[in-house]
Amino acid sequence: MDRSSDNLPAAGDTALSLRDVYKTYVVGTDEVHALRGVSLDIRRNEYVAIMGPSGSGKSTLMNVIGCLDVPTSGTYSLEGQMVANLDEYELADIRNQQIGFVFQTFNLIPRANIFHNVELPLIYAGVPRSQRRERVERAIERVGLANRVKHKPNELSGGQRQRVAIARALVGEPSIILADEPTGNLDSKTGDEIMTLLDELHRAGQTIILVTHEDYIAEHAHRVIRLKDGVIESDAPTAGRAV
Amino acid sequence: MAAKKRMNKGWKIDLEESLRIAMSALRANKARGVLTTLGIVIGIVAVILTMTAANGLQSTFRQSFSAVGSDVIYVSRFPWVMRDDFFVYRNRPRLDMRSAIDLERRLRGRAIVNPTLGGRQDLKFRSEIMEGISIVGTTEKQTIVASAQPEFGRFITEFDVTYKKNVCVIGTEVRDALFGTANPLNQEIKVGRVDFRVIGVMEKQGGSFMGGPNFDRQVFVPISTYVKVFGGERNRDVNLAVKAPSQEALSDVEFTVVGEMRKIRQLRPSEPDNFSINKLDTLVGTFNNVMGVVLLVGLLITSVSLFVGGVGVMNVMFVSVTERTREIGIRKAIGAKPHSIMFQFLFEAAAIGLVGGLAGIAIASVLTAVINALVMPASVSVGILVTAVVVSIAVGVVAGFVPAWKGARLNPIDALRYE
Numbered sequence: 001m002d003r004s005s006d007n008l009p010a011a012g013d014t015a016l017s018l019r020d021v022y023k024t025y026v027v028g029t030d031e032v033h034a035l036r037g038v039s040l041d042i043r044r045n046e047y048v049a050i051m052g053p054s055g056s057g058k059s060t061l062m063n064v065i066g067c068l069d070v071p072t073s074g075t076y077s078l079e080g081q082m083v084a085n086l087d088e089y090e091l092a093d094i095r096n097q098q099i100g101f102v103f104q105t106f107n108l109i110p111r112a113n114i115f116h117n118v119e120l121p122l123i124y125a126g127v128p129r130s131q132r133r134e135r136v137e138r139a140i141e142r143v144g145l146a147n148r149v150k151h152k153p154n155e156l157s158g159g160q161r162q163r164v165a166i167a168r169a170l171v172g173e174p175s176i177i178l179a180d181e182p183t184g185n186l187d188s189k190t191g192d193e194i195m196t197l198l199d200e201l202h203r204a205g206q207t208i209i210l211v212t213h214e215d216y217i218a219e220h221a222h223r224v225i226r227l228k229d230g231v232i233e234s235d236a237p238t239a240g241r242a243v
Numbered sequence: 244m245a246a247k248k249r250m251n252k253g254w255k256i257d258l259e260e261s262l263r264i265a266m267s268a269l270r271a272n273k274a275r276g277v278l279t280t281l282g283i284v285i286g287i288v289a290v291i292l293t294m295t296a297a298n299g300l301q302s303t304f305r306q307s308f309s310a311v312g313s314d315v316i317y318v319s320r321f322p323w324v325m326r327d328d329f330f331v332y333r334n335r336p337r338l339d340m341r342s343a344i345d346l347e348r349r350l351r352g353r354a355i356v357n358p359t360l361g362g363r364q365d366l367k368f369r370s371e372i373m374e375g376i377s378i379v380g381t382t383e384k385q386t387i388v389a390s391a392q393p394e395f396g397r398f399i400t401e402f403d404v405t406y407k408k409n410v411c412v413i414g415t416e417v418r419d420a421l422f423g424t425a426n427p428l429n430q431e432i433k434v435g436r437v438d439f440r441v442i443g444v445m446e447k448q449g450g451s452f453m454g455g456p457n458f459d460r461q462v463f464v465p466i467s468t469y470v471k472v473f474g475g476e477r478n479r480d481v482n483l484a485v486k487a488p489s490q491e492a493l494s495d496v497e498f499t500v501v502g503e504m505r506k507i508r509q510l511r512p513s514e515p516d517n518f519s520i521n522k523l524d525t526l527v528g529t530f531n532n533v534m535g536v537v538l539l540v541g542l543l544i545t546s547v548s549l550f551v552g553g554v555g556v557m558n559v560m561f562v563s564v565t566e567r568t569r570e571i572g573i574r575k576a577i578g579a580k581p582h583s584i585m586f587q588f589l590f591e592a593a594a595i596g597l598v599g600g601l602a603g604i605a606i607a608s609v610l611t612a613v614i615n616a617l618v619m620p621a622s623v624s625v626g627i628l629v630t631a632v633v634v635s636i637a638v639g640v641v642a643g644f645v646p647a648w649k650g651a652r653l654n655p656i657d658a659l660r661y662e
Binding site for chain 1: 570655659
């Protein structure tokens, strides 16, 4: 497992690093090779878009990067920490502290109000109540929803819900924000607003990984990684609106 | 092990959140929760009523045997509760007046001895007849040895015993049957064929307990008169009540009585006692054994209904976990650990159980009040309530365990994708 670890770049400015990552699923009697030797490094404060047609393995890659799944083989280090071989509890801690998820379908808890939704990662991190309040309010303010704190998700528009999701991703001050088709369920105007918000976060120093199949969304990033059939087809910088 | 260590960090905050989710889940599904608790409600009502009934029987028992007295031992030919073959006891020599007087002399200054003789006779007053009433020949020490006192009139005196007076003190049920509301004092009644003058009425002592002796349905006469009228102790056993100066001294007195009785009977050390020592403890012990069985059977039956209630909770918890698969996925993605999810559902199950338990307590309290008014003295004790609450929560937790485990084990990727 560790054979390639000495090839990894120094942890200094690297947010995450994958080497020869394979992911194989067994479906019935068939083996599905979702990832076939993916290697990539993402530096701190990079703004990366991962693109690819469906079935290209981009969801699997996102799950591996998000520590929702572990590679079948290969190494993955996040902020200098090797992620392969971690158990369920350790993975939960990493997701909680290093990663902020933004999903296509927002994935807010419907019964909980906005404040509580944003508060959740801090609760699972064991942050005492006295410190939570301020951090939650700051995160909600950053996405511009300070006047909606007591509302339930179903009382908000799609764009507002995605802002709440972004606030929830931000509140734990993660190393990376992992946005999976963040504008997929939004109209283009609202989508633009969300992208503008992500651009702002990037300018403030946040590392952002964007999974999308829309070119105009990918254009916000500095760098586009294209996947096809489980391997990286291309990895190139973009003109990047956000630069 | 490692998992446990990691759990400790912020576990209180975790529990708080789990409790909050559980409560909001219950609020969101009120109707479902209420229906689910029905099984537990019935189970808890059954548990409480069983225990209340047991307590009620126990206090009725105590009341009806209070006349026996807890600082008194009884020396008789037969034990109250026979453990051996009846013939072992039948072959014992009779207890006669001579040995009674002998024992009294030997115990003088250490304990009070009251001999009694008894048999059954018919009573008659004018046209009212009572058949087979227990007639007890006793002495003036009866009211010292036993707690019951005359309510009206007086008790038998030393004078009555010495001069073999034809006087009697009757129980309240005897008075009610023979005299109704009329004044019985100084009336002549027939005991068997002989006239006795009623000199007193005993206070009420609580009636019979499950076919046991009824101290309200007996008649006291002087023991000397009894021997004179109904024949001596030649064919009847004398019972000796020995009252210790205090309850603590009872076992010393018992030891002394056994020793003195063996001397009176001239028993060799190798021979077993040919008399029996009876006391309230013997009765209480036997009663408790019987009650234990009754309670066990009752609780077995009630546990069946609790089991059914538990299955209902388990069913609803499976539904709840399935419904919230996606929520579990979200929570896991943002860092919830398996035990956080587990607690969330366990709390919900426990809360359903508790709601059922509280409803059960409310219903059972009403039923107990009805029973108390109509059937027998009954009351719900704190112990029973605590038991009911604990049991109802436990049923919820046990029933919720497998569903909660299922939720806690969900893979976050699959759970997030769940529609």
